[in-house]
Amino acid sequence: MNETVEPIAIVGLSLRVPGAASAEEFWRNLVVGAESLTRFTRAELLARGVPAEQLDDPAYVPVAAVLDGVDRFDAELFGLSPRDAELTDPQQRLFLEHAHAALTDAGCDPARYDGEIGVYAGGNADLYQWLNVRRNPSALADAGELRVSLGNKPDYLASTVAFRLGLRGPAMTVQTACSSSLVAVHLAAEALRSGECDTALAGGVCVELPHGVGYVADEGYTSADGHCRPFDADADGTVYGSGVGVVVLKRLSDALADGDDIRALVIGNAVNNDGSAKASFTAPSVTGQVEVVTQALAVAGVAPRSVGYVEAHGTGTVLGDSIELAALSTAYGRRTAERGWCGVGSTKANIGHLSAAGGVIGLIKTVLSMRHRLIPPTVNHDRPHPDIDIEASPFYVVSTLTKWEPEDQRPLRAGVSSLGLGGTNAHLVLQEAPPRVPPEPDHGGGELLQVSAATPDALAAACARLAERLTGGPDVGLRDVAYTLREGRPAYRHRAAVVAVDRARAAAALTDPKRRAAGDAATPPRVGLLLPGQGAQHPGMGAHLAATEPVFAAAVDECAAILGWDAGEMIFDAGPGADERLAGPAVAQPALFAVEYALAALWRHWGVTPAAMIGHSVGELVAATVAGVFDLPDALRLAAARGRLVQAAPEGRMLAVQRGADEIAPLLPDGVAVAISNGPHTCVVGGAPEPVAAAEVLLRERGIGCTPLRS
Missing domain, CATH: 3.30.70.3290 (Alpha-Beta Plaits)
Known part of the structure; x- marks a missing residue:
């Protein structure tokens, strides 16, 4: 790999394609070889507004690659009014949604991200305004030209995302026809390497309009039977469809430093144009495609033989596929005479040709393939087209689910091609992500x-x-x-x-x-801290929190330093003798203070500010300290002095009694008195150990519930 060109990490992605609303669904469809094209009945097409005379055309094909949810959009989430959402091209809405989803998948909140995030996006023509908005004169008059333009012109595709998501990096709309989204990825990678941004969104979107209807086949260009067959003997054209895909990119060094989930690496990328050395503007060129693949491999600094799979443009047109495979064979076969060692395929057989979004969808397919170490089948392929000399090439068409072999080949590498009508070509060389560090075992504390x-x-x-x-x-x-x-x-x-x-x-x-x-969050709950007194202590209290929460540990250490203690020995230790040590008020009270004070600090660190606090005994002192009545050293010295005084006093015991103070007082033996009235039906009595023990026996004989309290 070229050590002078930093790899670009793919750290997030999002897509919606025919038959799949997520990358997981897309992968499942690819693995089973699903062809996600919809065939309509005549009645369904009539109901969708297709004229009967068009349906009677012998060349009409009642097939479409339908994208679900084109008419749905969460306008409120992105700060759009319902009216503005109606006026906005579905392509703009979809790309905004999936840019947001891709950042979420990458674990990146733009509001808290320190660096600059760029946007590189490609889309199709703005047919929505011409087929819908501008055919409604009252809507157009009400909205005005500028408002309609902002929601529809491709110029604003990337800028809209930057505005709605608060992104400050470059925002560039890329228009190179069918290669737009892969060219966008190339530009984003170069922008990251040159420091123009620190994270980049790149991708594309296409919504065919009218949506969900068939098409009139054009011989040699679009399929006459509604099947896309890349590289196959029966190939007769492509099937256009709708979809959106977005990836999130970072420099590898930043992705590693941030602990990102790296899906794959872009180690080489190049774009060029065929120029005039071809039969016509729409014709592809072997020479231009060979050069762009060769450049990408050179940038990557890897041998072509180390690449195990190429996701081709593969539209299912005989002319395009034969020229593409000839170019790939020349570029990848330059340094080896071996044949049939590299898989080739095209996801267009599954979901149709998604125009400006096609390249990034092929990229995402390849990323998923690397992660699962499986190459999905290119459906609708039975035998190679006679114009494609596959046997004499380094390639074989992957027509069944294939394990990425050899199993010990590390790292996996792949190529991805996308070719635009007019000759703008893009090729990427991918490498599988570096080995993931196993997640730390959960500490068990929640x-x-x-x-x-x-x-x-x-x-x-x-x-x-x-x-x-x-x-x-x-x-x-x-x-x-x-x-x-x-x-x-x-x-x-x-x-x-x-x-x-x-x-x-x-x-x-x-x-x-x-x-x-x-x-x-508009009406946040009021939180109160309730802080107990002596009796709540136990050996090992707070030890687990100290081991897992640095803020808690630091607060306890601060208290221990004031007391001149070793926190591990005096507070957290649960070994022999710990129970006896904590039984004494001289240790128990300052130890409880330290733990409760540290808990309050931890809650503050988590963003919880108490609306009220109440404490009992030592807890009352902690509450006053957290509220600012005492500073910490004075409060700790007071807690320690209080503990020593209590320990020096004659030994005593307490009982919690399930009756009111007025009812209990006449029943108590000498030496026992009501210490606390907690309410109409509960109180605490106390005194020397022997009289309290006698009071417990007396009360139980009368059927009155009572519980000895730990002091």
């Missing part, structure tokens, strides 16, 4: 998982998705999940939280409304 969303329904859906990811996703530590939720997600108004010790219990709590705390 993690706080925080989820937020803009609406209650979205919050419930987010909790459900997180639960599904915890039970069926990759093996990640619960602590890592909690950190990402806390630091890498925007904080929305509606919030929920659960505490759990493992992923299974976290998932169960997230899906049970009774077990997850929920609230509205």
